[in-house]
Amino acid sequence: MKIPFAANWHKKRGPAHGVAVFPTGEEGDESESGLVELLSECELLRSHADDAGVELDESVRSLEALDQLVPRWREDEDTLHWLGNDAGLYLGSVMVRHVSGASWVIWDNGQPVVRLESGRDIDVVEAGHEWAASGAPELSQFYAEAAES
Secondary structure: OOOOOHHHHOOOOOOOOOOOOOOOOOOOHHHHHHHHHHHOOOHHHHHHHHHOOOOOOOOHHHHHHHHOOOOHHHHOHHHHHHHHHHHHHHHHHHHHHHOOOOEEEEOOOOOEEEEOOOOOEEOHHHHHHHHHHHOOOOHHHHHHHHHHO
16 A cells, blocks of 8 residues: 555655654754763763773773773673663764764654765764674774774
């Protein structure tokens, strides 16, 4: 059955996977800083890192330290999913802080992505899920490739 409006309902991007953020209609520095703060919380990742003695200070070095963690979370599907979200958001936070011109952008479906100065959007949450599930690409490697673009 064809429903005319349904074809336009799903935009180019499907539903957000894992994390969705919807704007409140507020704009300006205060709203943007609140979004940056919200996306950098990553409580589960911070807890795992803390247990392993890794400090998450939003530095590129901390991404390298995360890549060295023993992936004990892969045995627990729920933890794997949420840790992947957190890893992606943390990666994005580091990119926004250290890559010139990088900023958070929310797609129409609520998916937070990092937009580089070149206009390229990077789905950091997807990268975080891949890292949590398989360890590849490494977060530090992913950061380095994005920083070069």
